[in-house]
Amino acid sequence: MPAATQPFGHLLKTLDKLIEDRFTSVLELHRLSRGQWRLLSVLAATQSTLGQLDEAMASFPDQSTRESSDVFLEPLLSGGLVAEKGGVFRLTDAGRTEYRRAREDLEGVRDATVQGLAGGEYDRTVRALEKMIDNLTEPE
Template sequence: MAVPRRIGYWLVELDRLITERFDEDLAAGGLGRRQWQILHSLSDGPQRSSELYAAIDAFLADSAEWDTELAAVVAGGLVLEDAGTLSLTERGRDVHDKAWVRIGARRRQMTEGITDEQFAETMRVLEKMVANMSGAEAAH
């Protein structure tokens, strides 16, 4: 008899699949995951570099990764940096928009058969679990 899989398994497996599939979709447009996060964060308009860093720092291995990825999108002509403010260039907007089509299709695939209410509840439950564990002390 198979042992039932617990939440840890499903969270890790979903994260692995999201990372794998989204990386494939982004690579098709010549982007890495962190570069996408920079472009997508700037798609609503310019931001201070420090604010953007704060928004995505949980995904970064360290501050050197931020420096590397930011330098790549600036050198690639996707992002303009002016006095600490970052914005998409015309080329950056085009690359973002094309990637967004692929990412949108992947997101729809991921949530197929899930109602908006189910998705919203899942998000609320996960957020609550994170909040519970963030303040949790080690079990003795």
């Protein structure tokens, strides 16, 4: 196996930044924040109350969505992508269309990320990263 040309940590940070930058660029083209995208994703699967949306948002690991869902809902409501009736939120037809378009563009980023990897190489890489995380995770 050839020697790595860059330190492992540097490669991970570089890849993470590139993926984040590409995702952010795609979302900006659709005039969506990461939090708004996540709400659209939840609502594409099921109608939800504000409490259910807050719970779904809390399951995401980063800090950018720690605010209440209503902060992200307001622009979606005023933009006609989400509607509310009786405390239950759902995607409108325009919201479903925008969600589908953004999802397709984000899938393009995912496809570009793994382009050129041999069969099974992505899965092996993910398993290796999961093992490294397990190795360094402190027992609770």
